Amino acid sequence: MPEMTDEQRKALEEKIKNMSPEELKEFQKQQCIFCQIITGKIPSKKVYSDDKCIAVMDINPASKGHLLIMPKEHYAIMPQMPDKEIGHLFLVSKYLSQILLKSLKVSGTNVFVANGGVAGQRAQHFMLHLIPRKEGDKVLDVEDKLIDVQLRTKVKELVEPKLLALLGVKKEKQTTLPQPKVELPEEEIEVGEEHQEEKVIEVSEEVEEPPKKKTKAVKEKKSAPKAAKKAKEPSKREEVGLDDIADLFK
Amino acid sequence: MQTYLNEKMKCEYCEMLERQNNVDLLYEDPDIVIAIKDFSCIPGQISIFPKQHYTILEMVPDEVLQKCFVLANKVSMAIFESLGAQGTNILVQNGLGAGQKVPHFSIEVIPRREGDGLKLAWEPKQLSQDEMDTAYLMVKEEGDRLVDIGKKKKEEKKEEPKTESSKEEPKKVNSKNNYLLKSIKRLP
Numbered sequence: 001m002p003e004m005t006d007e008q009r010k011a012l013e014e015k016i017k018n019m020s021p022e023e024l025k026e027f028q029k030q031q032c033i034f035c036q037i038i039t040g041k042i043p044s045k046k047v048y049s050d051d052k053c054i055a056v057m058d059i060n061p062a063s064k065g066h067l068l069i070m071p072k073e074h075y076a077i078m079p080q081m082p083d084k085e086i087g088h089l090f091l092v093s094k095y096l097s098q099i100l101l102k103s104l105k106v107s108g109t110n111v112f113v114a115n116g117g118v119a120g121q122r123a124q125h126f127m128l129h130l131i132p133r134k135e136g137d138k139v140l141d142v143e144d145k146l147i148d149v150q151l152r153t154k155v156k157e158l159v160e161p162k163l164l165a166l167l168g169v170k171k172e173k174q175t176t177l178p179q180p181k182v183e184l185p186e187e188e189i190e191v192g193e194e195h196q197e198e199k200v201i202e203v204s205e206e207v208e209e210p211p212k213k214k215t216k217a218v219k220e221k222k223s224a225p226k227a228a229k230k231a232k233e234p235s236k237r238e239e240v241g242l243d244d245i246a247d248l249f250k
Numbered sequence: 251m252q253t254y255l256n257e258k259m260k261c262e263y264c265e266m267l268e269r270q271n272n273v274d275l276l277y278e279d280p281d282i283v284i285a286i287k288d289f290s291c292i293p294g295q296i297s298i299f300p301k302q303h304y305t306i307l308e309m310v311p312d313e314v315l316q317k318c319f320v321l322a323n324k325v326s327m328a329i330f331e332s333l334g335a336q337g338t339n340i341l342v343q344n345g346l347g348a349g350q351k352v353p354h355f356s357i358e359v360i361p362r363r364e365g366d367g368l369k370l371a372w373e374p375k376q377l378s379q380d381e382m383d384t385a386y387l388m389v390k391e392e393g394d395r396l397v398d399i400g401k402k403k404k405e406e407k408k409e410e411p412k413t414e415s416s417k418e419e420p421k422k423v424n425s426k427n428n429y430l431l432k433s434i435k436r437l438p
Contacts, residue, residue, distance in 0.1 A: 110341065110344065118366075133349070164277065
């Protein structure tokens with residue numbers, strides 16, 4: 001692509017600002033190399049294609065036979081994709097993995113997804129990497145270590161409510177995947193939602209409390225067990241901040 | 251059958267499922283569990299695996315597999331929001347050569363942050379035109395035999411008696427499984 005002058009860049013930025021979401025989507029699509037590979041404007045080595053997805057050889061592979069499987073629709077990251085398409089894409093990866101193992105005589109495959117730049121995502125088009133592996137090839141070597149039980153418990157405390165809430169939403173909308181109905185998870189989800197409601201209430205109390213506390217604390221300084229109790233309550237509910245999480249990763 | 255049982259007895263994940271009141275489970279349904287394993291590459295890593303003992307990706311039935319990955323996406327979303335991750339990786343180590351340590355298929359969802367020190371990447375290679383072409387031809391030949399995967403599934407559902415396309419497929423699975431199973435059994 002030719003270098004843009006500052007003026008051109010400014011004009012482009014202005015243009016993008018004024019676009020409707022539909023126009024923006026179309027614009028992103030035009031700019032996306034992988035969308036052009038999908039439409040055939042850019043040549044590629046295609047190994048599989050159906051109405052939802054396409055699989056091509058990576059031109060800068062991690063190893064011989066490295067495949068990229070991507071949805072034909074333009075999604076920047078995985079969370080934007082509907083469940084049905086996710087299911088289909090990974091199903092295709094199963095069949096293609098089988099083919100790689102058989103035809104390239106490798107001893108394993110990695111299915112790899114990167115969501116976000118820090119995770120190694122390079123393109124603005126969601127894709128799934130399918131990488132043939134041989135022992136000692138030094139691709140994607142992950143070293144596992146023992147994670148302290150306290151850390152695990154903390155992770156669970158943090159993730160579980162959010163996850164169950166997400167699954168709850170999913171279950172209601174779920175129409176695509178044939179799924180045996182379960183009662184247990186739904187109960188759990190209800191519990192999770194109740195917790196959330198409680199939290200909301202607590203928070204609103206907290207907001208109202210502080211002015212009262214001050215006046216009460218001054219007036220009933222000597223005989224104020226109630227006020228003391230109330231003052232303690234808010235401190236119980238600490239928001240989990242990013243710093244806490246950062247500590248987790250040290 | 252005997253080997254299957256032996257394998258299952260040794261499998262860490264199957265043992266994990268048999269434990270009562272397991273604190274490391276985040277979610278379970280009749281087919282799948284979401285759990286926090288004691289051995290991970292980083293705190294916050296979460297695993298999704300089928301309850302049934304399947305050694306490798308190729309053995310997992312289509313429907314269970316699809317559900318596993320849909321759940322993996324939900325886990326990834328939950329990690330973004332609750333752990334403040336700046337990115338996530340979803341990784342399947344399928345087979346000994348790919349770093350699989352436990353002979354039970356699982357999907358790992360890994361939270362990522364700037365400077366976390368994880369080397370979940372590879373050195374992009376520039377293969378010669380010849381090498382690219384041979385790899386392409388080998389894979390393409392097999393790929394062409396794949397019918398539209400989504401459509402095939404629908405056909406199988408409609409017609410109970412096995413059609414040609416569905417006959418062809420289990421054969422492939424068998425030969426494949428045997429090959430990979432052999433390598434997997436070399437696991438210590």
